[in-house]
Amino acid sequence: xxxxxxRQEMQKKVEGIEGILRKYLPEEKGxxxxxxxxxxxxxxxxxxxxxxxxxxxxxxxxxxxxxVVEPFMAAIEMIHTYSLVHDDLPAMDDDEYRRGxxxxxAVYGEAMGxxxxxxxxxxxxxxxxxxxxxxxxxxxAARALTVLAAKAGVYGMIxxxxxxxxxxxxxxxxxxxxxxxHAHKTAALIQAxxxxxxxxxxxxxxxxxxxxxxxxxVGIAFQIQDDILDVxxxxxxxxxxxxxxxxxxxxxxxTIKGLEESxxxxxxxxxxxxxxxxxFGGDGEFLKQLVLSLINRRx
Amino acid sequence: xxxxxxRQEMQKKVEGIEGILRKYLPEEKGxxxxxxxxxxxxxxxxxxxxxxxxxxxxxxxxxxxxxVVEPFMAAIEMIHTYSLVHDDLPAMDDDEYRRGxxxxxAVYGEAMGxxxxxxxxxxxxxxxxxxxxxxxxxxxAARALTVLAAKAGVYGMIxxxxxxxxxxxxxxxxxxxxxxxHAHKTAALIQAxxxxxxxxxxxxxxxxxxxxxxxxxVGIAFQIQDDILDVxxxxxxxxxxxxxxxxxxxxxxxTIKGLEESxxxxxxxxxxxxxxxxxFGGDGEFLKQLVLSLINRRx
Numbered sequence: 001x002x003x004x005x006x007r008q009e010m011q012k013k014v015e016g017i018e019g020i021l022r023k024y025l026p027e028e029k030g031x032x033x034x035x036x037x038x039x040x041x042x043x044x045x046x047x048x049x050x051x052x053x054x055x056x057x058x059x060x061x062x063x064x065x066x067x068v069v070e071p072f073m074a075a076i077e078m079i080h081t082y083s084l085v086h087d088d089l090p091a092m093d094d095d096e097y098r099r100g101x102x103x104x105x106a107v108y109g110e111a112m113g114x115x116x117x118x119x120x121x122x123x124x125x126x127x128x129x130x131x132x133x134x135x136x137x138x139x140x141a142a143r144a145l146t147v148l149a150a151k152a153g154v155y156g157m158i159x160x161x162x163x164x165x166x167x168x169x170x171x172x173x174x175x176x177x178x179x180x181x182h183a184h185k186t187a188a189l190i191q192a193x194x195x196x197x198x199x200x201x202x203x204x205x206x207x208x209x210x211x212x213x214x215x216x217x218v219g220i221a222f223q224i225q226d227d228i229l230d231v232x233x234x235x236x237x238x239x240x241x242x243x244x245x246x247x248x249x250x251x252x253x254x255t256i257k258g259l260e261e262s263x264x265x266x267x268x269x270x271x272x273x274x275x276x277x278x279x280f281g282g283d284g285e286f287l288k289q290l291v292l293s294l295i296n297r298r299x
Numbered sequence: 300x301x302x303x304x305x306r307q308e309m310q311k312k313v314e315g316i317e318g319i320l321r322k323y324l325p326e327e328k329g330x331x332x333x334x335x336x337x338x339x340x341x342x343x344x345x346x347x348x349x350x351x352x353x354x355x356x357x358x359x360x361x362x363x364x365x366x367v368v369e370p371f372m373a374a375i376e377m378i379h380t381y382s383l384v385h386d387d388l389p390a391m392d393d394d395e396y397r398r399g400x401x402x403x404x405a406v407y408g409e410a411m412g413x414x415x416x417x418x419x420x421x422x423x424x425x426x427x428x429x430x431x432x433x434x435x436x437x438x439x440a441a442r443a444l445t446v447l448a449a450k451a452g453v454y455g456m457i458x459x460x461x462x463x464x465x466x467x468x469x470x471x472x473x474x475x476x477x478x479x480x481h482a483h484k485t486a487a488l489i490q491a492x493x494x495x496x497x498x499x500x501x502x503x504x505x506x507x508x509x510x511x512x513x514x515x516x517v518g519i520a521f522q523i524q525d526d527i528l529d530v531x532x533x534x535x536x537x538x539x540x541x542x543x544x545x546x547x548x549x550x551x552x553x554t555i556k557g558l559e560e561s562x563x564x565x566x567x568x569x570x571x572x573x574x575x576x577x578x579f580g581g582d583g584e585f586l587k588q589l590v591l592s593l594i595n596r597r598x
Contacts, residue, residue, distance in 0.1 A: 030319035031479045032458035034465060039453070086417060112391035114413065115457060118385060121417065122452035125424050129445045138437035146428045151422035158333035158414060165410050166333060180330045187336050234477070253382075 006289050017049045017073060024074035024127050038108040039123065043081045046099050050294060051076045051193040054218075055281040056195030057287040058211060061280060062224055068135040072196050075128035079152050082120035083161070085132070089113055092165065125149070131200075142200045151192035160184025171182035173251040182253070185229070186226075187219025194218075207280070213289075214295060221269035221295040222261050226253035229298075231259065270295040305588055312355070315370065316348045323373035323426050337407040337415035338422065345398050349593060350375045350492040356586040357496030357510060360579060367434040371443060373497050374427035378451050379488055381419035382460070385543075388412055391464065424448070430499075433509045442500040450491035459483025472550040478519070481552070485525075486518025493517075506579070513575040513590075520568035520594040523561050528550035528597075530558065569594040 001009065025043060052073035059069045088095040088103040089110065096106045105113025128148060128275050149157055164181045167173045198208050231254055249283040251286045254262045270292055279289045300308070324342060327335045343537050343565055351372035358368045367395045387394040387402040388409065394404045404412025427447060431440050449455055466472045493514040530553055551562045578588045 006318070014433070020503055026453060031462040031465075031476055032483075035453055035461040036459065084415075086413055091388075092414060114385055114388060115461050115464065116389060118381075118416070118420065119453040119457045119461075121420055122448060122457060126445070126448045126452055129441065129448055132441045132445070137402075138441060142428065142431045142437060142441070146425070146431070149421060149425045149428055154325060154331055154334055154418045158334065158418045158421060159329070162334040162411070162414050163330040165414065166330075177330055184331075256364060277448055 001044065001285065001289055004116070005056040005121040006286075009286060010053075010290070010293075013053060016058070017052045017077075018071050018194070018223065020052070021049075021074050021077060024071065034108065034112055035115045035119050036087070038104055038112050039119050040277050041107065042085050042116055043102045045101050045104075046209075047077075047081075048294075049077060051080055051189055054190060054215075055193040055197040056288060057284075059201045059255050060197075061258070061277075061282050061284045061287055062170070062201035062203045063282070064197065064201030066133050066134065068141065068266065069197060069200050071127050071131040071134065072148065072200065075124040076125065076189065076193055077155075078120045078124035079148075082117040082124070083189075084114055086117040087128060087161070088222045089117075090240075110226065121152075121275075123164060124152075133209060135166065137202075139181075140199055140202065147195050147199060148192045151188040151195075152225075156184055156188035156192070160186070160188065168250060170251075175256060178251070178253060182220050182223040183216065187216050190219040191215040210276055212277070216275045217269040217273040217276075218291050218295065221266045221273070223295065224253045224266050224269075225295055227254040228259060228262055230254070240256065268293060300584065300588055305592070307583075308585065309352075309589070309592075313514040316351045317367050318357070318374075318470070320348075320373050322364070322492075323370065325422065332580065333362050333407065333411055333494040334414050334418050337403050337411050338418050340406065341384050341403045341415055341419065342377060344380075344400050344403075346376075346380075347593075350379055350488055351490060352589065353514075354492040356368075356583075356589060357493040358500045359496075360576075360581050360583045360586055361497050361502045361506070362581070364495065365433065367430050367440065368376060368496060368499050370426050370430040370433065370552075371426075371447065371499065374423040375447065375488065375492050375495070377419045377423035377426065378447070378456075378556060379533035381416040382456060382488075384412055384419065386460070388416075394488075404472060404596040420451075423451075430595030434499075438506070439498055439501065445497045446494045446498065447491045450487040450494075454488035455483055455491070459485070467549060469550075474555060477550070477552060477555060481513065481519050481522040485522040486515050489518040489521065509575055509578070513572045516568040516572040517590050517594065520565045520572070522592055523552045523565050523568075524596065526553040527552075527558060527561055527565070565594060 021043060025040050026036045028040060055073050056069060056074060084098065085104045088098060089105055095103055097103060104116055108116065129147050132138060135141050150254060152158070158179050160183065164185055167177060167181065174175050191212050194211045195208055198211045203211065273291055276286055277284045277291065320342060324339050327333045327339060329387055337389050350425065354375060355368060356374050376528060383397065384403045386392050388395060388404055396402060403415050405413065412581050427444050431437060434440050451457070463484055466476060466480065490511050493510045494507055497510045502510065572590055576583045576590065
């Protein structure tokens with residue numbers, strides 16, 4: 001697909017995802033209105049909607065055609081968002097801006113930032129559970145939810161977050177710890193996105209395992225690219241100051257391995273991910289292009 | 300049942316619950332070890348194990364005999380615990396002690412307090428999902444999980460927490476808001492406990508609705524009793540300073556209605572709850588005594 005056509009197709013798909021998200025977000029009313037506002041503010045603050053998009057496209061790759069995937073698409077974006085809201089808190093990264101907008105706690109206060117994050121994580125499960133009434137296969141929905149929960153939790157994203165927080169206090173971060181952080185903090189939720197899509201579409205266990213490996217490659221490459229962009233990007237493009245990792249003395253793949261070696265690794269991982277996708281046959285052209293564009297993005 | 304016999308029976312049951320909790324808690328290892336330690340520290344800090352106990356006894360009342368309830372019992376205690384961990388954070392109630400022990404963030408730091416809470420909430424869902432492999436009825440497990448998630452979330456406990464946080468900034472708290480707070484912050488999780496027990500045991504929809512009402516009464520009465528004890532209790536008995544609500548200028552049912560009126564309402568609610576339980580027939584004697592002892596506790 002030509003770059004321009006791909007961009008148009010992508011925009012159309014992301015608009016579709018925005019619609020799905022809005023459908024599942026809570027109405028802002030009642031005595032708990034403020035937390036609902038803070039949740040919606042956080043989710044609607046923008047973002048690439050990468051995880052729901054990857055889920056939807058993987059679902060389609062394996063022949064999925066139903067609405068059962070939609071609650072899960074909304075759910076994974078809620079989980080991703082809550083992790084950012086809590087990550088931005090004063091006791092964590094203490095960020096006042098994200099994507100050029102005030103962070104949730106900066107607008108609603110710290111207590112509401114904590115509660116909005118909790119609310120989104122819990123609401124993600126409430127939302128995903130709605131898929132159970134959209135399917136005849138309770139078993140597949142339960143397996144998908146189990147993967148989503150595992151990849152979001154202490155053996156997934158939260159585990160990576162923990163190792164990351166602790167790495168900030170260390171003089172030296174080993175490559176082993178760094179890869180653990182990337183595999184869990186970043187790759188785990190990308191794995192959840194693609195695996196849930198595959199499981200809901202009825203992919204075989206062995207296929208889901210290959211999807212997991214592909215998503216690992218995508219996640220690690222995406223994170224290394226993020227670290228590369230932290231060095232080479234600009235405030236204008238990213239909405240955050242250049243080199244914030246270096247400013248915070250945060251060790252990354254780039255600070256350990258250097259820019260050149262990092263770029264090579266991104267390249268290797270992206271080729272491996274593309275090969276796995278090719279191996280599935282089916283109409284995976286858009287998904288492959290998406291994966292490659294994410295990995296090789298310039299901002 | 301005689302008071303002494305009841306206490307012995309209760310102790311035996313709570314020991315059983317401790318065993319179930321330990322079975323489902325994570326092993327403390329890996330790069331994310333600290334968050335796992337903080338989670339276990341939080342859950343094993345003690346507590347009455349009221350919610351799992353109510354779940355188990357309601358399950359039994361409706362004839363449940365399997366292990367499917369156990370993951371849910373562990374899950375609801377994890378949810379209760381995470382809510383305390385986040386509630387104790389400096390940006391929330393800023394408590395350094397709970398039940399006479401240092402709170403999680405006081406021991407592990409604020410970032411780890413946030414992550415341990417997130418970890419426990421997520422792990423609660425991971426744990427409850429294990430019930431799906433313990434049952435032939437995927438549908439009942441999904442309904443039970445849906446109730447648990449709803450009662451824990453922004454239309455349940457987190458909603459009540461939000462209204463409570465905001466009430467602290469108000470000159471006057473209306474009785475309507477106060478009852479919303481009690482119904483959601485406290486009663487919702489007790490409702491979840493008893494409803495999940497009933498659903499997993501195969502109770503009919505109309506029975507589950509009566510259980511929900513009974514649990515509402517128990518929850519409201521429990522909370523009013525808590526507010527009464529805040530005034531009349533002592534540091535020794537409660538492990539926290541006397542009258543912390545008054546100290547924090549927090550308005551409660553007691554500060555609005557007075558001690559006498561509050562005690563009367565506790566009495567009315569406890570009789571209503573007992574009547575509902577009597578209406579189910581079956582062996583609900585222990586559950587009734589439990590409910591009444593909780594409501595009318597002296598510490």
